[in-house]
Amino acid sequence: MKTSSSFRTFLLAVAVPVFAAAIPILFLALVSWSDLMRKPQKPFTVWERTLIEQSDSVMYVCVVTDLKDSLDLRTACRDLTDEEIGSELYATLAAKLLATVQSPQQGGVGIAAPQVGLAIRVAAIQRLDQPGEPFVVYPNIRVLEHLGDTVRGPEGCLSIPGKRGIVPRSEGVVIGWTDPETLEPRTEELHGYVAIIFQHETDHLDGILYTDRAESVSDDPDWDAERAPYAMQGAYVKPAWRCSR
Numbered sequence: 001m002k003t004s005s006s007f008r009t010f011l012l013a014v015a016v017p018v019f020a021a022a023i024p025i026l027f028l029a030l031v032s033w034s035d036l037m038r039k040p041q042k043p044f045t046v047w048e049r050t051l052i053e054q055s056d057s058v059m060y061v062c063v064v065t066d067l068k069d070s071l072d073l074r075t076a077c078r079d080l081t082d083e084e085i086g087s088e089l090y091a092t093l094a095a096k097l098l099a100t101v102q103s104p105q106q107g108g109v110g111i112a113a114p115q116v117g118l119a120i121r122v123a124a125i126q127r128l129d130q131p132g133e134p135f136v137v138y139p140n141i142r143v144l145e146h147l148g149d150t151v152r153g154p155e156g157c158l159s160i161p162g163k164r165g166i167v168p169r170s171e172g173v174v175i176g177w178t179d180p181e182t183l184e185p186r187t188e189e190l191h192g193y194v195a196i197i198f199q200h201e202t203d204h205l206d207g208i209l210y211t212d213r214a215e216s217v218s219d220d221p222d223w224d225a226e227r228a229p230y231a232m233q234g235a236y237v238k239p240a241w242r243c244s245r
């Protein structure tokens with residue numbers, strides 16, 4: 001009788017409460033698992049979302065002279081999913097890339113996502129070969145084929161302050177990207193200067209800088225003078241919230 005009584009006491013004091021506590025935990029685990037299996041992955045990482053949403057319309061541009069920036073510039077990018085390309089956040093990023101590359105303090109002909117600290121495959125490029133020379137944002141842009149002879153020309157980069165180089169490139173390329181409207185794959189053959197811009201920007205998406213390919217790199221005598229008025233306004237200062245990452 002003593003044994004039986006102890007067992008009952010054990011049941012009431014330990015086993016029953018433990019079992020009772022386990023039921024809701026098990027239930028929550030099952031719900032979370034089925035939730036995970038059913039829902040698609042949330043688009044963009046937390047940092048990507050933060051950077052896109054928190055940045056001003058003209059985004060801070062990473063430079064090789066900043067240690068953390070230089071790591072961002074060397075990171076190979078991932079492709080965007082269809083869900084991401086169709087999202088509001090992508091539209092925000094596209095608008096901010098366009099505002100940044102066209103801003104008077106940058107004044108570029110192209111900008112790639114790693115230059116604003118994002119390891120995702122997207123670039124805004126000026127189509128100097130089209131009427132009105134519009135800037136266009138290309139998700140999942142890559143060079144599919146190199147065409148023609150090797151040509152040599154001067155290049156500079158918003159992320160490499162005060163320098164320019166002579167870089168050998170293919171005269172033409174076939175590019176491929178995801179159409180942001182239809183989400184269908186697109187291709188186009190390009191020649192001349194715009195083909196050079198595409199090679200420079202798609203290199204950024206693979207963590208490659210023009211200085212890696214340049215035959216020579218020298219000081220750009222106009223760099224400081226062109227930027228001085230904007231530098232005085234703090235246009236190139238990295239926001240404090242970005243430094244805390």
Ligand SMILES: [Zn+2]
Nearest residue numbers: 156157158159
């Ligand atoms: Zn560049």
